[in-house]
Amino acid sequence: MHTKPSTCYECDANCPIQVEFDDSGEPVAVKGPDCPRCYAQLDRRNHPDRLLYPLKRVGPRGSGQFERISWDEALDTIAERLSATRDEHGAPAVAFFAGYTKEARPQLQRLAHAFGSPNYLTESGCCFSATMVAEKVTFGYKIKTTSTVVSPKTRCHLIWSTNPRGSIPPFDTHGLVTLKPGRRMIVVDPRRTPMVDQADIHLQIRPGTDGALALGFHHLIFANGWQDQAFLDQWGSGVDAFRDYVAEFGPERVAAICGIDEADLRAAVELFATTPPAQITLSPTATVQHSNGFQNHRALILLSAVTGNLDREGGNRFFNDKVLPKPIDLFDYCRSSLPPRIGDEVYPVWTKYWPAGQSMLLPDCILDGRPQRVRALLAMGINTAMWPNSKRMERALGSLDFFAATDFFHNPATLQADIVLPAATSLERPALIAYPGCAYQGELRYRRPVVAPRGEARPDGEIFLELGVRLGMADQFWNGDLEAAWAEAAEGIPEEIREEVYNNPDGVTVYAQAIEDLVEHGFLDADRLYRLRGFPTASGKVEFDSSELRAAGHDGLPVYREPAESPLSTPEIARDYPLVLTSGARTKFDTHSQHQYIQRMRRAIPNPLVEIHPSDAEPRGIRDGQAVEIRSPRGAVRFVARVTERIKPGVVHCTHGWNSANVNELTDDRHLDPISGFPPFKSSLCEVAPVT
Secondary structure, eight states, X not given: OXXXXXXXXXXXXXXXXXXXXXXXXXXXXXXXXXXXXXXXXXXXXXXXXXXXXXXXXXXXXXXXXXXXXXXXXXXXXHHHHHHHHHHHHOGGGEEEEEOSOOTXXXXXXXXXXXHTOOOEEEGGGSXXXXXXXXXXXXXXXXXXXXXXXXXXXXXXXXXXXXXXXXXXXXXXXXXXXXXXXXXXXXXXXXXXXXXXXXXXXXXOOOTTOHHHHHXXXXXXXXXXXXXXXXXXXXXXXXXXXXXXXXXXXXXXXXXXXXXXXXXXXXXXXXXXXXXXXXXXXXXXXXXXXXXXXXXXXXXXXXXXXXXXXXXXXXXXXXXXXXXXXXOOSOHHHHHHHSOOOTTTTTOHHHHHHSSSBOGGGHHHHHHTOOSSOOOEEEEESOOGGGSSSHHHHHHHHHTOSEEXXXXXXXXXXXXXOSEEEEBOOGGGSOEEEEEOOSXXXXXXXXXXXXXXXXXXXXXXXXXXXXXXXXXXXGGGGGGGOHHHHHHHHHTTSOHHHHHHHHHOTTOEEEEOHHHHHHHXXXXXXXXXXXXXXXXXXXXXXXXXXXXXXXXXXXXXXXXXXXXXXXXXXXXXXXXXXXXXXXXXXXXXTOSTTTTTTOHHHHXXXXXXXXXXXXXXHGGGTOOTTOEEEEEETXXXXXXXXXXXXXXXTTEEEEOXXXXXXXXXXXXXXXXXXXXXXXXXXXXXXXXXXXXX
């Protein structure tokens, strides 16, 4: 028995692994971090339901009736149908979508733009990007990415709607889980996560009220003189207007909005503001997947600036860019030479900072022709479960003139496709990996395939290069050679480390230029980069009142607004749907919908669960373990009840990513955040009833 090095790709962590092979050359085991996702890689590769051959739909859309065809027929059909759509309706009428896995995004985006379409879309239309854009608009830097890195100097942790035990490898041994003596912790979450068990204070807020809570923190900080006034005087823009605004958010009002105890609020603010250095630990999505999520997130991250904890060791550090591969995605060409992307018309602040169109608008584009008409789609790793009001997205895919997709398994999206192509797994495909790392340190690695693809599966990137060749652009697509595409991307890596990136299975650690810049200018402590560079915002300072947002027609201040659908904003809906519905809490046993086929994962979580408090379950006649139906104005879905005091009364939480019980069939697709276009996955209304 022998082993080969590789990396796991069951989430974005890219953890190193060793793959064990038997004497016949078949992989039989994976050794890596203590993570159940890691060990599921072989289960996926060998799953009996895995797609192994190109398929053509022969029955009605959604029927699941397909027949096997050759790769030549599949690729020729796709090229012909996309070309025909371009000839009749123009290239922008063809959209290109990238979900999971993400590694072939450069090749797919290149195909979209070389084809002439600006409409390359990704799952980032509802994940992570809104936090990044909110941070860029406010600070000019990202901080979420570094907010889960534990510093030995941190004295107070403010854990805001994230649970490292379920979402951040190595889970139960993450640094936040084993706090050193003397450290303090505040947890903000509508669920009583495992982090609460070691916290000093738990603020169990109503979902979607994060902005009000953050503004309440600011109110008490200014009222008690706990702000870092010297920092604000030198580096704050719009502070006076912001201070006037937060005066409206007194503790009594905020406690009522959020559904928390006023005394707990006061104690939490004092603990956070008077125990420096303090760090806010953030989720990539929990604060922004609301109808006012962008501004809510801005209000939250400004706490780091007001208290002087911004880019200081032990506080919230800036994420700095490191050495990266050369872009091969043709996005600069798209921006300079192609028509507007989907979303440029309505979310220009978001599209300014994100190199794709806004995918949440895709159903509108297909069904209603707004803001642009889309008639054909080429996608990898697409699942309708990613969209709010998912049945509408399913109808949209079913009404396309042509739709082709690559994937490992069928799902509700691929069942609408005309052509379905089998994708190679991460063990079967090469990739140039740039792991972002933390504030100043990242990693580069070239991962080679350790085993041949099963059946006729092919790497997604290779498929897109082959389509480029068939569309008459062989020279632009390396004549279909995926290794050559990655080699050109690798030209962006300094020559002195490029060979090691390819040959060292452990990868190469790279560092941000910011460290050397600080040292060269006499700063011995590698933090507070703003002392050297200022803030790359419109004012050169922290934007409490954003001129960029004002210019785009939005409030410059992080104004709080009630969720578009809530007991307060829509009492007429709440009469029939009185419970607040939230979703999306992570577990280590799944990454979205990717692992529901894997038996070992289902042993841990065998059913799609809805958490409901006993005080809400009892009057509805709901027992623990009972089948229930959850209804919203969008539809009804069955779950299994988990009656627990770990969820806030008046709130229910559903697991997400289940094709058989898709919570996003219930979520609102009409009240997207006005700045980012993000959907309110985490704050809408529902009712729950037992299934009899």
